[in-house]
Amino acid sequence: MKIFLKYFVTAFLLLTLLFIPTRLLFQNVSEIQIFGGEENLMEEMPALVDENSPFFEAFRDSRRVNVLLVGSNKKMTDTLMLVSYDLKAQHVDIISVPRDTYYPRPGYRDAASKKINAIYHSDGILGTATAVSDLLLGMPIHYYAMIDYDGVANIVDSMGGVPMDIPFHMKYRDPYDKPPLVIDIPEGEQILDGEHAVQFLRYRHGYPEGDIGRIKAQQEFMKSAFRQMLSLKLATVTATIIENVDSDISVGVATKIATKAVGLKGEAISTYMLPGVPQNAEGASFWFADTGDTAEIINEIYSIQPDEAAEGEAAETGDADADTEQEEESGFFNWLGNFFGL
Numbered sequence: 001m002k003i004f005l006k007y008f009v010t011a012f013l014l015l016t017l018l019f020i021p022t023r024l025l026f027q028n029v030s031e032i033q034i035f036g037g038e039e040n041l042m043e044e045m046p047a048l049v050d051e052n053s054p055f056f057e058a059f060r061d062s063r064r065v066n067v068l069l070v071g072s073n074k075k076m077t078d079t080l081m082l083v084s085y086d087l088k089a090q091h092v093d094i095i096s097v098p099r100d101t102y103y104p105r106p107g108y109r110d111a112a113s114k115k116i117n118a119i120y121h122s123d124g125i126l127g128t129a130t131a132v133s134d135l136l137l138g139m140p141i142h143y144y145a146m147i148d149y150d151g152v153a154n155i156v157d158s159m160g161g162v163p164m165d166i167p168f169h170m171k172y173r174d175p176y177d178k179p180p181l182v183i184d185i186p187e188g189e190q191i192l193d194g195e196h197a198v199q200f201l202r203y204r205h206g207y208p209e210g211d212i213g214r215i216k217a218q219q220e221f222m223k224s225a226f227r228q229m230l231s232l233k234l235a236t237v238t239a240t241i242i243e244n245v246d247s248d249i250s251v252g253v254a255t256k257i258a259t260k261a262v263g264l265k266g267e268a269i270s271t272y273m274l275p276g277v278p279q280n281a282e283g284a285s286f287w288f289a290d291t292g293d294t295a296e297i298i299n300e301i302y303s304i305q306p307d308e309a310a311e312g313e314a315a316e317t318g319d320a321d322a323d324t325e326q327e328e329e330s331g332f333f334n335w336l337g338n339f340f341g342l
Helices: 002-030 056-061 116-135 149-158 194-202 211-230 235-244 251-263 291-302 306-317 320-339
Strands: 064-073 076-086 091-096 143-148 162-166 170-174 181-185 188-192 269-273 276-281 284-289
Touching: 056 291, 064 116, 064 149, 076 116, 076 211, 091 211, 091 291, 116 143, 143 149, 149 194, 149 235, 162 194, 162 211, 181 194, 188 194, 194 211, 211 269, 269 291
Parallel strands: 064 143, 091 269
Antiparallel strands: 064 076, 076 091, 162 188, 170 181, 276 284
């Protein structure tokens, strides 16, 4: 027994001395930004969780990771979506913010500068994120991810295309755009490659609801793209995403999201749009946000419980063995991430 204790204590001390610097090394590595983002919202936003927000406690206690997804085109934010991933409830919520949303700023008097899509050109991603958080009643934005249309095309091609049901023949030509914009997508179910995915996302002239119809179409595209990625090995598209996305997400955060996403279902995605009304003012067309309806959406999102999010498919399939197997598969990765502080 004395010999056993001697060797046990010796081995324990050696392993401890070995793992302490190893863990510190991995913690340092986990803080590296893998996308090369120039901003860091967690450090630079004035208040990550606004104490004056009516949802302060819900924001503070939530296990959500909120990422501002920005689609850029010619130094303007052509697409704004807040993607909120509940790590505990395994649910993704996407809130789209119309590019014409009214958001006046001190010192800017012309109508065009009062649209939210103009903020990035003058105030960068930090100003854009602050404005979106303000419109969403203080909802914290932890990270951002910015991508242009070339990046979208590359990512879509890397995942083998995105299945979509095109509601009508989308046809449009703008010879004055640089390069000239040509959109030609036939009606019906099909798999959009990168080039046609960009055409679909840029198309806006044939929707009865105008830009609001375009936003709804973009949300359907996002849902389909999420399902497509979840059906693949995430590693097959990860390298392409890293090459084409500008973000302040670190290695540690990306690892944590990836390990949790093992249990994410393709159906656990809800989409919303910033509530409001279209209205002409100051010689321009704006989208004026509705604070009361916005509060209802945020309350709905932050009221999701793990049991409510998970019981749907499990109740329908009754496949408890599959759920157990999935938990076992993700358990090791969660343990590994927790050990190294990821």
